[in-house]
Amino acid sequence: MPKILITDVVLRDAHQSLLATRMRTEDMLPICPKLDAIGYWSLECWGGATFDACIRFLKEDPWERLRKLRKALPNTRLQMLLRGQNLLGYRHYSDDVVRAFVHRAAANGIDVFRIFDALNDLRNLRTAIEATKEAGKHAQGTICYTVSPVHTIDSFVKMGKELVAMGCDSIAIKDMAGLLTPFVTADLVKALKDSVDLPLHLHSHSTSGLAEMCHLKAIENGCDAIDTAISSLAGGTSHPPTESMVAALRGTEYDTGLDLAAIQEIGMYFYQVRKKYHQFESEYTGVDTRVQVNQVPGGMISNLANQLREQNALDRINEVLTEIPEVRKDLGYPPLVTPTSQIVGTQAVFNVLTEKRYQTITNEVKLYLQGRYGAAPGPVNPTLQQQAIGNEEPIECRPADLLRPELARLTKEIEALATCEEDVLTYAMFPEIGRTFLEQRAAGTLVPEPLEPPPAPTGEPANSVP
Amino acid sequence: MPKILITDVVLRDAHQSLLATRMRTEDMLPICPKLDAIGYWSLECWGGATFDACIRFLKEDPWERLRKLRKALPNTRLQMLLRGQNLLGYRHYSDDVVRAFVHRAAANGIDVFRIFDALNDLRNLRTAIEATKEAGKHAQGTICYTVSPVHTIDSFVKMGKELVAMGCDSIAIKDMAGLLTPFVTADLVKALKDSVDLPLHLHSHSTSGLAEMCHLKAIENGCDAIDTAISSLAGGTSHPPTESMVAALRGTEYDTGLDLAAIQEIGMYFYQVRKKYHQFESEYTGVDTRVQVNQVPGGMISNLANQLREQNALDRINEVLTEIPEVRKDLGYPPLVTPTSQIVGTQAVFNVLTEKRYQTITNEVKLYLQGRYGAAPGPVNPTLQQQAIGNEEPIECRPADLLRPELARLTKEIEALATCEEDVLTYAMFPEIGRTFLEQRAAGTLVPEPLEPPPAPTGEPANSVP
Ligand SMILES: [Co+2]
Ligand SMILES: [Co+2]
Incomplete structure (x- = not known):
């Protein structure tokens, strides 16, 4: 019986954090059979900035990506990150658009909706959670972790209880900045698990090098599931390596039950894939603890x-x-x-x-x-x-509440360029680049931004001193 | 009162692990005032492969390096890694050579001798420990951690007790391969602390991405001191980042008491220094958990x-x-x-x-x-x-025991090329390249291996999707 569940974020947050969200569907599909065989609780593979990057840079239809992933990953829950009432855009949408978006995402393949609001204003999660439940899918209510005089363990527990009342199926702690420390995580997780009877997921970025330790303390205090990324796209602003967390828990009461050697093979694959996107690498990919000093x-x-x-x-x-x-x-x-x-x-x-x-x-x-x-x-x-x-x-x-329904208007505005409701939603998210995308698609002129050729190898691999 | 003590290995193991031991003294000295002000329990800065690399590649006198570091770091314990009866060479030395080496290292500035034997045969540590004590210095007995049917927690505890009996001042667990897992570390540390009344130090490599978690579990189970490396030379085959461990423990009962912002400045320095040695970088510097599968x-x-x-x-x-x-x-x-x-x-x-x-x-x-x-x-x-x-x-x-005293012979062999006992010991460690080094020094023809110019920057820093 596996005790700790793993969500691998290699298809979404990992490349969003390390490679400016540029990974293409063509580099995801070949490894899907192996990913699908691992037995992850879920694979985060959609939402966040991936929708924007598909339209803006990759000239891929994000809905098409989702359908392909769904087909290639028949045995694994697919998870997306949704910015509550903002969906995947940068403004608040009317409820009819939110509902339509969630239903289309569900119909195209999403099983788990991780829903958050930047202000932790839960009213901005309500419609998305309701729509997720209507669609028969898993609604994960999210607490954005931060540090301030008004953010206390009690305030986060209060949020957790409200998320239960709103009908969530699970709760996620989202530590987007790598602000959590291990012992604060322990207290926070314990308090949440003591008050909230839902599975708890932890999403902590490795930015300051604390995420593995936070995961470990979370697990010891009752956290049910953790987010990790395949090692070759882990660390830095991404997440703890999947392989390391699986190895850390092997043979203990928290064993994930996942096959480490099988995950290592996936690591080799993404090690090669990452090279293709070298132009998007940050100059520095190591640990940066400045957030622990200046927040x-x-x-x-x-x-x-x-x-x-x-x-x-x-x-x-x-x-x-x-x-x-x-x-x-x-x-x-x-x-x-x-x-x-x-x-x-x-x-x-x-x-x-x-x-x-x-x-x-x-x-x-x-x-x-x-x-x-x-x-x-x-x-x-x-x-x-x-x-x-x-x-x-x-x-x-x-x-x-101040927004009138707008789906009809949007549908009218984009007219024949939209061949389905998904296209209308693409346009809704990004009125300018979405329209351009649909026009170019119609004209057959979509061209992804070019990739630079791989750099010449610099120097020999280091030889150890004997 | 700081509770957890830190040994920073940036001047020894970090660049030995990541940059083939190539860091030059000229890149250490400018940052020494800042390192010296941190309040580390010790700085590991000598021994291991550094002696060899100085003679073989850098054409630096390792003894001269030690004296310069001693002068630049007046307030911090200086630590070295010593391979027991092998000293820093690749054969067993007679006891008179071992004694002379330890005494000269102490006289030139070493405070803490971490002494190990590859087989964990403690007889191979005896003379070095005795000599350290004669010199009035700190003898740290080392347990090399490994996994096998004959290596049990009991066997390591037995070693720990023997190291106490041999007069050690502290004990180190040396996990050179990144084999430790967090919960095994917890058990091992607890067992050692229960049986052995000496300060316990943990040295675990980050290779498989578990070292931070191992450190944390060690600390919770009574470990007194951990080895870390400044973040810009941490991770991969090196060690957990100093900054991350300091941040992880801040404000807890295990607080190190060290100033995180001050350590971050040192991180910026070594970030620049590392670039100078890019030709020695491994192609892959991320996490590699294969050792957890195949040992x-x-x-x-x-x-x-x-x-x-x-x-x-x-x-x-x-x-x-x-x-x-x-x-x-x-x-x-x-x-x-x-x-x-x-x-x-x-x-x-x-x-x-x-x-x-x-x-x-x-x-x-x-x-x-x-x-x-x-x-x-x-x-x-x-x-x-x-x-x-x-x-x-x-x-x-x-x-x-089968070796006759050999210091006199070595002194005679190297003759006037040696201007002091330290030179004889250099020759003793490396008969061929040591002699060549001394000859070239005498002739004024020492030339360090060349460094390649910095590579042209590849691509722009990644811009995040908005
Ligand atoms: Co994230
Ligand atoms: Co080491």
Whole structure:
């Protein structure tokens, strides 16, 4: 009897974290028979940024990818990451679009919907959870982990209970930034397992080199399932290696029951695949513990560095890193994840570059302070709110309550370019690049971005001193 | 009060594991003030393969390196790795040479002598431990961890007790191959701490991605000190990142008390230094769990691959990997570490390439079966022993008991090329390349092996999908 369940994220989060989400379907399908034979609890293979990357860069139909994966992985649950009411886009959608999206994802092959909201505002999960249940699929409610004065173990347990009440089938802790430490994980998992009678999954990024230890402490404290990535796409901003976690638990009461040698073969495969995408590798792929000091996620730091470089202001990065916690505090301590990481980061850049804090307030910060993303986790700075939105009353309701049904309109707008509801949803997610994609598909002119040839080998493999 | 002590191995094992031991003193000294300020229990910075690499490749005087490090690190214990009666060479030395070596190492700056024997034959540690104590320094007795029918927790505890009786100041578990798993570590550490009243240090390589978890379980079970490496030279065949372990323990009863931000600055430094040695990087620097399946250490696999490639027989490597456990069993299950890894590996290659097992028996295997390296951990194959050494009686005594004092002879042989006892010891370690080194030094013709220029950057840093 396997005790600990494994979700392998090699087909989604691993290449999203390490290779800018560029892995192509053609590199997934050949290994699917071996992946399917392992006996994973699930394979995360869709959602997150993969939909965007398919349309924008790979010129692949993401729905087609899903159908192919479904066919190639008949024995394994397929899992996707869904940004609640944002789905896979960057705004809130009306409920009819959310429902349609979940139903089409289910019909095309998704079994497990991991659903989160950047603010942990559970109202933004409600429709997606309901739709998942309607479709007869597994709804995994997600707690975004972060560190702040308003995020306590009690607050996370409260969320867990609410997710139970909303009908979730399991709960995931999502540590997108690698902020968890082993002993905090132990306390958090224990508290959740003591109060919430649902299977608990842990998703922790290896960024700061703590994720394996967090997994281990989670398991010892009752966590049921962990997310890992095949070793050749593990570590760094990705996840703990599947092989290492399987080896760590072998022969213990937590044994995963998975065949280590079989997983190693898959590791060899992705080792070769990774080379094909070398142009998307970060310069540094090792451990980066800075998030443990300044709470700014590693991915956010590199985005900021790019943003500052474009404005010839890379030398201001340390000021921006110092400013980010201030902006985050003013906004009531949102977890830093898409889209809040961009909202906070861009405002921090403005605050530094304009020399006067909030001289310029971005549109997104205004929307945030209007309550248009949902409720902030903690109280926002009232002075800033007044300055940003004047005497306008912030909304108290669920943001999507203000949205009228829009599926019909979207269907009408995209017209014959959409050959099925899935196409309408593609257009809904990405009005510009989605339309372009559908046009090019119709015209037969889809061309994926080119890949650079493999680099010449540099140096000989090291010979050990005898 | 810091609870867990840290030994940072960045100046020795980290670059020995990742960069073929090639880091030069000039790249160590600039960062020494920062390293010295951290408050490490010790810095491992000498011994192992560094002596050999200095003489053979870097054309640096290893004694001079030690004196420079001592001066640059006035506040931190300096630690070396010593192969017991083998010292830093590849044969057994007479006791007078061992004593002289330890005394000169102590006089030049070593505070902590970590002393091991490849067979765990403690008689091969005795003289080095005694000499360390005579010199007023810290003698750390080492248990080489391995997996076999004759290596049990009880057998390791027995060793631990013997090391106490021999006067050691602390005990180290040396997991050179990354064979330890977290729950085995827990049991082993607990058993040792229950029976042995000495500080316990854990040295586990990250090869299979389990070392952080092993460290954590060791700490929870009473381990006093762990070995780590600055993150930019951590992971892979090296060690858990110092920063990650410090972050993992912060704010807990096991807090190291070290300043994470200060260590991060050192990480940035070595990140740059590492680039200089890119030609010595392994092609693959990630996690490799194969040792957890076949018990063959990763470093040994790459050496074998090189050996087979030279004989145009790389396609036989899987046969060799299958043969290694057989040879190891025939030899009474030696741990696989210098020199036993070479002894077992080379014999396994012969067994495969000559098509008949033990048709050729290497000289080293003959010496091993004569007892010339010490006592095998378990019974050796009597048929093989008979075939290898005929009716000759294997020795029962400590191998060095058969060696006459040799320091005077060595001093005479090297004559005026040696300007001090340290030079004689250099010659003693490496009769050929040591002599050449001393000759070239006298002639002023020492030239370090050249370093390749840094490679052209490949591709842009990855931009995350928004
Ligand atoms: Co993730
Ligand atoms: Co080592």
